[in-house]
Amino acid sequence: MRCDDDFEMASLSKTAAGAKKTYHHGNLRAALIEAGLELIAEKGVRAFTLREIGARVGVSRMAAYRHFADKAKLLAAMREVGFAKFAAALEEGRHKAGRGFAARMNGMGVAYVQFAREYPAYFEVMFGGAQDVAVKAEEKCAEEERAFQVLEQAIVDGQARGEVRAGDSRLMACAAWSLVHGIGALRLDQMPFAGGMTPADFVIACSNLLLAGMAADAKK
Amino acid sequence: MRCDDDFEMASLSKTAAGAKKTYHHGNLRAALIEAGLELIAEKGVRAFTLREIGARVGVSRMAAYRHFADKAKLLAAMREVGFAKFAAALEEGRHKAGRGFAARMNGMGVAYVQFAREYPAYFEVMFGGAQDVAVKAEEKCAEEERAFQVLEQAIVDGQARGEVRAGDSRLMACAAWSLVHGIGALRLDQMPFAGGMTPADFVIACSNLLLAGMAADAKK
DNA sequence: ACCTGAACACCGTTCAAGT
DNA sequence: ACCTGAACACCGTTCAAGT
Numbered sequence: 412m413r414c415d416d417d418f419e420m421a422s423l424s425k426t427a428a429g430a431k432k433t434y435h436h437g438n439l440r441a442a443l444i445e446a447g448l449e450l451i452a453e454k455g456v457r458a459f460t461l462r463e464i465g466a467r468v469g470v471s472r473m474a475a476y477r478h479f480a481d482k483a484k485l486l487a488a489m490r491e492v493g494f495a496k497f498a499a500a501l502e503e504g505r506h507k508a509g510r511g512f513a514a515r516m517n518g519m520g521v522a523y524v525q526f527a528r529e530y531p532a533y534f535e536v537m538f539g540g541a542q543d544v545a546v547k548a549e550e551k552c553a554e555e556e557r558a559f560q561v562l563e564q565a566i567v568d569g570q571a572r573g574e575v576r577a578g579d580s581r582l583m584a585c586a587a588w589s590l591v592h593g594i595g596a597l598r599l600d601q602m603p604f605a606g607g608m609t610p611a612d613f614v615i616a617c618s619n620l621l622l623a624g625m626a627a628d629a630k631k
Numbered sequence: 632m633r634c635d636d637d638f639e640m641a642s643l644s645k646t647a648a649g650a651k652k653t654y655h656h657g658n659l660r661a662a663l664i665e666a667g668l669e670l671i672a673e674k675g676v677r678a679f680t681l682r683e684i685g686a687r688v689g690v691s692r693m694a695a696y697r698h699f700a701d702k703a704k705l706l707a708a709m710r711e712v713g714f715a716k717f718a719a720a721l722e723e724g725r726h727k728a729g730r731g732f733a734a735r736m737n738g739m740g741v742a743y744v745q746f747a748r749e750y751p752a753y754f755e756v757m758f759g760g761a762q763d764v765a766v767k768a769e770e771k772c773a774e775e776e777r778a779f780q781v782l783e784q785a786i787v788d789g790q791a792r793g794e795v796r797a798g799d800s801r802l803m804a805c806a807a808w809s810l811v812h813g814i815g816a817l818r819l820d821q822m823p824f825a826g827g828m829t830p831a832d833f834v835i836a837c838s839n840l841l842l843a844g845m846a847a848d849a850k851k
Numbered sequence: 852a853c854c855t856g857a858a859c860a861c862c863g864t865t866c867a868a869g870t
Numbered sequence: 871a872c873c874t875g876a877a878c879a880c881c882g883t884t885c886a887a888g889t
Binding site: 539581585586588591604619620621626629 | 758759799801802803805806808809810811812813814816817819822824833836837839840841842843844845846848849850
């Protein structure tokens, strides 16, 4: 009943410039990625189907196979785009913050959780269980590693300036990453909190507890 | 080709006692839950289908509808069982640990991550993105709340005994929960670490950083 | 090269029956 | 009550064509 829709196949110009580029000329790939993200944002990963994406873009359900070997490969491409955006968001969070170690870490932490809230579709594709085992193997995309490096570098810098205790910087980066990831994944920042705390304040309050333990003058 | 398997429908006695109870006598519900967990453990949530589960238990693909309104309701039942098991694991982790605040928190943290590793099927059902929006609404099952209470109580106790700094115990519980959840969800404890650190050691090292910041004598 | 329709082996769910 | 088969509207993916 809603299968034979067959709606306007001629709607081609949807680029920002309004250029009349058709999908026959090279932008199908990007259009599929974008449509996939929109679909997930609207209806969740469960609704992510090649047929629906094709319909949204205005091509047959088989067109995607010209650009991606299978559904998993499209998801992997979306992951890559997501991590690039994510790494940029973390870097911006650090840059907009003050110059101190704690300020930078808090800035990145808030950016991390904000990203999860603002782009749930990306977050779901990047960290959700949508990928099957085959995709999990090749999970390590370059942009993911870069995002982690942004965080670890802040800790190394903090140690160099004597603001952070000595020790394995990678371990500390993992701890900081895990903390904010947990908040974002469990959406804890959106729970009602005493004192009408904003989501950002909540993240900073949690982050400060960990930072106090990572400080150069921390006990033990 | 592997559709018409139709293998032995007479395999009924699978209970621990070996009793000859058939699924016609009341244990179909539990059998479906168990088969669902096994299926997810073997092939991931993607492979979780009512048809396959029915085949494993030896009933038609429609039998499940006698006990669950739809697929989501079966998943919700599995969630409930999972959180009960999880809350018990956290409590055991606290009990087996020493009497100090840090020991208890570390014990629960290790138990949390160990649960994620040991029962990935439960963890996936409990926290994964498998649930669609409709299920997310009724997400708050009683056992989940209980698991959180176990953690928060440890912090309240720590404050009462002067081991933990003053402040919102719920916020601190959220921070501790988030930290170990992030480790478990991202499987960070299974990354190769310098010095041949065991998964449990890794969790404790991360946990100690946060605990230092939560201590009564922490700076700031 | 890039796109398509038909076909195949799967899904969840509804419905009308069977015991 | 509890279970079943047939049917319906969906899936991903393969294959043989179309331009």
